Amino acid sequence: MKAKHNYIFLAVALLFTATGCKKILDQPVVGVYSSSNYFTNDANTILAVNSAYSPLTFTDASSNAIWVLGDVASDDAIKGGSAGDQGDFQLINDFNINPSNSAVEAVWKRYYQGVFACNVVTNGLAGTTTGISPTVKTQALAQAKFLRAYYYFVLTTCYGNIPLHLEVPQTPTEAQKPISAQALIYAQIEKDCTDAAADLPPSWTGADLGRVTKGAALALLAKTYLFEQKWALAASTAQAVDALNIYSLLPVFADNFRAATKNNAEAIFTVEHQTGLVPFQGNNLNVWFQPTPLGGYGFFYPTQSLVSNFEKSPGGVDDPRLDYTVARAGHPYFDSAFDPAWTSTGYLSKKDVQPQSEIPRATIGDGNLNYPAIRYADVLLIEAEALNESGNSGGALAPLNRVRKRARESYLYDNTLSGFGTVPSGLLPDIITTDQSQLRDIIRRERRSELALEFHRFFDIIRYGSAYANSALADEPLFNYNTNKFFPIPQSERDTNPNLGL
Secondary structure (H helix, E strand, O other), X not given: OOOHHHOHHHHHXXXXXXXXXXXXXXXXXXXXXXXXXXXXXXXXXXXHHXXXXXXXXXXXXXXXXXXXXXXXXXXXXXXXOOOOOOHHHHHHHHOOOOOOOHHHHHHHHXXXXXXXXXXXXXXXXXXXXXXXXXXXXXXXXXXXXXXXXXXXXXXXXXXXXXXXXXXXXXXXXXXXXXXXXXXXXXXXHHHHHXXXXXXXXXXXXXXXXXXXXXXXXXXXXXXXXXXXXXXXXHHHHHHHHHHOOOOOOOOOHHHHHOHHHOOOOOEEEEEOOOOOOOOOOOEOHHHHHOOHHHOOOOEEEEOHHHHHHOOEOOOOOEOHHHHHHEEOOOOOEOOEOOOHHHOOOOOEEOOOXXXXXXXXXXXXXXXXXXXXXXXXXXXXXXXXXXXXXXXXXXXXXXXXXXXXXXXXXXXXXXXXXXXXXXXXXXOOOOOOOOOHHHHHHHHHHHHHHHXXXXXXXXXXXXXXXXXXXXXXXXXXXXXXXXXXXXXXXXXXXXXXXXXXXX
């Protein structure tokens, strides 16, 4: 971390918001600023907030490797690619993980960069800010607090007990903080989300589309309560998101993952990407996940275990989410014929990937799909799980069945589906059991299908406990729940921070 008198370089280095503001400033800001002469007007304040969004993006899929820790480590995907390419990602796949692993290092650095950028804003606006309008100041602080909460949520689910930075350090020594218990990290996330929800607007429009909202803060708070097993709070907070009457499930599941229908009614918190811009704002996952014969890198192959998780009707019709999520033999890969030889598992991911009619091969690494960090369906499943775990299994059925109903009724809205116009008999029927144990298994299976390949699975596996994790990862002989429930704090932090206490 930089000394305080240099910290604004980060805020002025990025002259656009990576999450919705599509206007690029013509001239760079030069020089070094202190908080006393930088946070003096609305324009600079907005620039500082914009920079706090930047680490969220997938403009470089190797430096934002949450897809590796969230899904390659799970039973939903393997690394793919050639054996020697990104070897450290394969070591994550195999649970042969040490603190110098590049994916472990990348996520730590990327998300603490986000924490730092947020602290620049909260610290810079803490004093006298007479040149900044009250509305801009309030909304800037609220956005920074939400983003800090999100960065810390990712960091603590990945690494467990971690240093908690809420100030911009003025000396290198101040940056060398000991680890804090995960309970303290969660408490700070709760506080930041609660503060942010009080001040964020329910929606944004125009060039501000994509900034975080009240619903996003409440949704992250509900998810935090879920991970803490604060079931009643998780359920009531998820219900508070619903009570905003802003969000709804899209009629066609796949529209959550199409550029033409992004920023939709199901998108609660998304990471925005735009193609063809300078500075670069594209979604680089597009090239990483496409097969090598089409110009991609050939990473991130879905597993047979994931494919088998999707339900079939009694007549053998698949849950339509399967083919919206996974490319496989006998089905097209967007606007290309699928070749099973492209992948060692027989499958490719279709999320975070676009047809070459939209993003041609010449610019394949510059996609414009958003990353759906929190969708409304996720919130409904949080509500269902929390109600079931708190003893209200009957109440859990309504949000759960809303998710299932949308999935099966894609047949009523998507004319590309064979049999369009009629829901296949017995496909994804409403769940009626109120047996808590049975319903727990059903909700977990539903969550896996609904959120497949959205980088959440490993963290769900771990929070479900050792018995579930050992079963899910039984094919990984090196997996040990106690050792691998968290990734190691990176070697770079161990080398520069003698106060970790490790």
